[in-house]
Amino acid sequence: MFLSLIQIIKINMATMKKKLILLSGCILLIFMGSFYSKNIVQFEGEKINSESLQMSSEANFDNINSVFAEKVSSYDTYGVYPQLYKPSLQATFYGIISIDSLGKLDQAKKTPLIDYIMSHYNESSGLFMDKYAYRYLDTDFSQIYYPLTSVLEVNSYAVLALDRLDALGLIDVNKMVSFIWSCYDPVSSGFIGQPYSPILDDFFKVSTADNTYYAIKTLDLLMSNWNSYTQQKNDLISYINSLQIIDNSNWRFGGFFNDLDPNFDSLPGFTEPYLFSSYYSIKSLVIFGMEGSININTFHLFLGSIYNSGADFFYSSPNQNRSNIVASAIGLDLSLLTGFALVDESALTNFIYTHRNSLGIWDGSTTIQIHELLDTFQIVRSLSEAGKIGVLSFTDVEQIVDVIITYFGREQGFSLISIDYPTMTLLHTIVSSFDLYETVSDLDLLEIYGLITEVYVYEDIIQYNGFYSYSNIGISWTPFRSFPLEFYSSGNKNYSKEIGYEMSHRATFEALDSLKKIFKLDDFGLDYDLTKLKDDILDSQFLNPSYPEQHGAFTYIYGYDTWLLDYLSRNIYFEYTYYAIKTLELLVEV
The missing domain is CATH 1.50.10.20 (Glycosyltransferase)
Known part of the structure; x- marks a missing residue:
């Protein structure tokens, strides 16, 4: 089911959105099903009587306002939205x-x-x-x-x-x-x-x-x-x-x-x-x-x-x-x-x-x-x-x-890393929060647009197209010499469960969704080929039945390549398949 849907997507781009939604639903149902049985008792125990629901207090409203004000203030202080690394x-x-x-x-x-x-x-x-x-x-x-x-x-x-x-x-x-x-x-x-x-x-x-x-x-x-x-x-x-x-x-x-x-x-x-x-x-x-x-x-x-x-x-x-x-x-x-x-x-x-x-x-x-x-x-x-x-x-x-x-x-x-390298996750969280609260105009939208667009990259040789996970890196990107865990997590997962990467479908989705929320996605599309981005994401699906556990999922960023089979097969996680599909869904709407 999973593969046939993607193949249909590639053949008939006009119906992509409908199929992506269906595909997302299938995956989410499978994912939820794996946890349903063990959580059913918990869900039953958490039923809330609607009569107990109360309106939020005015003090709570003020607290929320203060959080938004603090974010704006921290930007004014540091010239960037500060990111706290581990x-x-x-x-x-x-x-x-x-x-x-x-x-x-x-x-x-x-x-x-x-x-x-x-x-x-x-x-x-x-x-x-x-x-x-x-x-x-x-x-x-x-x-x-x-x-x-x-x-x-x-x-x-x-x-x-x-x-x-x-x-x-x-x-x-x-x-x-x-x-x-x-x-x-x-x-x-x-x-x-x-x-x-x-x-x-x-x-x-x-x-x-x-x-x-x-x-x-x-x-x-x-x-x-x-x-x-x-x-x-x-x-x-x-x-x-x-x-x-x-x-x-x-x-x-x-x-x-x-x-x-x-x-x-x-x-x-x-x-x-x-x-x-x-x-x-x-x-x-x-x-x-x-x-x-x-x-x-x-x-x-x-x-x-x-x-x-x-x-x-x-x-x-x-x-x-x-x-x-x-x-x-x-x-x-x-x-x-x-x-x-x-x-x-x-x-x-x-x-x-x-x-x-x-x-x-x-x-x-x-x-x-x-x-x-x-x-x-x-x-x-x-x-x-x-x-x-x-x-x-x-x-x-x-x-x-x-x-x-x-x-x-x-x-x-x-x-290891200073607070002035905001991640796409942080920027997306800030933009989404202000958008939900209908105060996006309080943000420096041009600054956010610049932080996001400066980390977009396209590499044709090994087929990846997307965004770096962090920004404010200047005109010449280079890897961090100290290999912070947030972005460097390749290896076996016997002890560590971290799965962060320098580039990923997650960063790409968060970047594009942020641009959409600040009304800049169309501007971005004028400068960059979003159809090519869409195609490259589709090409990152891992299609090899010799790897049954990974077959049909998406890599975290790289296109499927027989030269990279071993590496790619060891770096496939449900999270990045989810964000690949979310990104495709977003791009269909552009």
Whole structure:
């Protein structure tokens, strides 16, 4: 029934609306049926006597008005409708370390921060777990690996943050030390992201520089000394040195790999010639006082190859402007640490200092105008470790701290993404609420139209056509380096049930429905081919009887393609089928 209806839709577009409504009804009936039996008693118990219904009070009317007024006021304050992203232990660590490095930890609300961190602590196991750690355990290496959120790293973030908050006494230190050592790789040395076991997936067993750095840093804090682990310490030093690239035909000669497996990209999305992994490697050796054990001369050749002395910045990829602000801070730190001769140290420092954005914090680069907490954290950390925090005036520091707390802080904890990246869901909720209340004119309709239309994209090569899930990204879209859970959730679903994506049929429906409610859908249709959008949504139906559970449903955005069968089959959910049909229904009415 499901397939035949869609086929009819494709053949006879004139009758699409009628069939879509029927199709929606069939799916909803099936969906409701699966829950009907178990909820029937509940429904019977919830029957309400109509005589008990009362008119809403005038006070309630005023409360609703105040909510709408608050939304308008928040827009006036921030210049955008603020979006609250979920906090995490990783982001909370970034926030605490950044504020403390700036000498302003007293401005943070320590008790709520401690409470947030400890809410993820299991006294029985002695471990911290949050949704990012569970996403790591759900990694499907055939899809993607999200860096810097392993179970080991999440626990290190919690411990290092508690240390800055003078609250280490709240955890069982011995259990934590035992856990970290259980992540030691007895085969290659180095640390992996969870307790080592021969039966783990091969990529889970690959030691990485980032895991090793956080493990060593945390162990050095928790252990009185390394005397009981002399052999492991020596092996770790050897392992870290083995990460340095000694093949002079390699354009990254002198830098450090993040891992030794050529088939595993353990820092995806960083597009680097290994500046970040060089940081993790060398800083690990600094803890042991062994930074001099690397091949300094070849490392200096590496630094020289990514140092644009004419423009006074370092870069971290062949695209020299990508992450060049963050790379400059790390490059400055490693240059001073290893004795690399900078052409103009003051000019490099000034490049970092003068390239703060309008908020007062940092974007990742001069061309990609996206600011994540990771960007400011890495820059502040490197400036602090390089002894260059002093380049920031008292006013600068106050501004940076205020933005970190205001834009990334939550009632408890910090989030990876700031409040000025509204999602299509938020915009749709606001527009729908104001529309229901017949006050849409109170909104800045041109601003909303701009926020929605700037994230519309069409890609012909792999057939997707729709909207990104978040906006206010400027003229050049780029993925978030920190892979926030709201938009990056690919993987197995044994632990994590998140299903957010950067683009989706849900975002497309919410964007188009918002445009309809602000009377801008016709304008949008004049600039973009809505028939093509409609066709591409239809093409995203997964039609392969070899996958009986997915057959007939819709992917979250991509068109059906035999080259992507495995990936698509693992990323099909009822929610996106629902929104695909809702979008088609909406488009038929245009």
